[in-house]
């Protein structure tokens with residue numbers, strides 16, 4: 001695995017900061033079907049540095065997906081503002097791409113894998129890179145090879161395993177050349193071994209592309225393995241409970257990381273916070 005980029009190292013060490021996401025008092029209340037107001041997320045203030053890998057964890061219903069959807073511009077906050085760079089989020093920004101938990105929601109099943117990536121390429125910053133269909137096909141093939149799916153251009157998503165489909169969804173997001181990748185429990189529907197491989201893939205992609213990643217997961221071990229910061233949300237949309245720094249250098253290795261005493265201490269702390277025993 002390559003070493004961290006300058007921006008990522010700065011984000012980790014507290015060096016020069018340059019925010020990519022600025023959240024000021026952003027919260028969300030939903031109107032439920034029975035007419036009651038449901039708190040999706042209490043107002044939150046936080047910033048995320050360019051190049052950081054940040055995870056959101058917390059109990060079911062704490063507002064993780066709500067937070068991600070607000071940043072993705074898929075929903076509007078009831079209060080406060082969110083900015084990506086200097087732009088106020090008011091709809092899905094070109095600079096961000098969102099990958100759903102359920103790959104069926106991310107991919108177009110009636111299009112080949114190659115044409116799914118083409119869709120990503122044409123709808124984002126990536127579009128200007130190709131001036132002909134042949135050139136587009138070359139770029140698509142490169143994106144597929146990057147996620148280890150070089151031989152799947154003409155296959156359909158339904159012919160691939162869940163883990164492979166999620167790789168296609170990631171490749172499609174990358175084809176749009178985003179600065180910010182928003183991942184909502186992307187690996188929860190795949191088996192444990194594929195999951196470890198996908199975790200290492202996303203770390204490699206994060207480092208090689210110099211991306212900022214905001215990652216939602218139920219899995220505290222996954223959050224700690226991947227991230228520089230783990231933000232713990234309070235239950236029932238209660239907002240931020242604690243912002244935990246994972247000061248363990250990259251590259252990280254699956255087995256060694258899980259034996260590291262610093263990881264074990266952090267796992268205990270975050271688990272206690274999520275369970276409410278800390």
Ligand SMILES: Nc1ncnc2c1ncn2[C@@H]1O[C@H](COP(=O)(O)OP(=O)(O)OP(=O)(O)O)[C@@H](O)[C@H]1O
Pocket residue numbers: 030031032038039040041058059060061062063064065066067218236237
């Ligand atoms: N469209 C909606 N209409 C009404 N309530 C909603 C809506 N979306 C979310 N909520 C409510 O907002 C709260 C936060 O939901 P959210 O999906 O963000 O939680 P979560 O932490 O991502 O949960 P999970 O881990 O189960 O996915 C929950 O109480 C949920 O029922």
